[in-house]
Amino acid sequence: MDLLSQLNEDLKTAMKARNKLELNVIRSLKTGVMNEKIELGHDLTPDEEVTVVSRGLKQRKESLTEFEKADRQDLADDTKAEIAIVEKYMPAQMSEDEINNVVKETAQQVGATSKADFGKLMGAVMPKVKGKADGKLVNQAVKNLLS
Structure with missing residues (x-):
């Protein structure tokens, strides 16, 4: 439906x-x-x-x-x-661990290793988690990985 x-x-x-x-x-x-x-x-x-x-x-x-x-x-x-x-109308939300896993996998795929790659990594991660994860949590996970 x-x-x-x-x-x-x-x-x-x-x-x-x-x-x-x-x-x-x-x-x-x-x-x-x-x-x-x-x-x-x-x-x-x-x-x-x-x-x-x-x-x-x-x-x-x-x-x-x-x-x-x-x-x-x-x-x-x-x-x-x-x-x-x-x-109730949103898809099930991802846990922090699931978000961190997606961020790590995507970082390896796009070759993001430093803070300079922040925009590139966020641009690659967001379409994968759209509607399933809060942007603030994704942003924090990316910052933690790249710092």
Whole structure:
């Protein structure tokens, strides 16, 4: 089942349950998928769907950070609940060990050995872990390997 179909089914379920928070999050994701579909002019591939969902997740994580800085616990709690809902639509996330293994293998493939190769290595690793690993964790793993 593609993401749009899944979102439509979950939207119906949330409507029946009168779950406003989940309803808003699903509508937001669905809107993002539809806008991306219109912008690209074709049905989205699974990778493109993951990109849309990860964009929504990243926005919510950034909002959470800002709410916590501003000491707005009420908004932070709502955002944490939204993040949990969005994460249901993301592929399973890689562990730190799995990320480190991918980084090491890719470093050997591209011949990255020094800090000067950081950009080259990141450019090779990110497509392999797209949607399955947080960019900050990948960035840290690359820095640790090259230092």
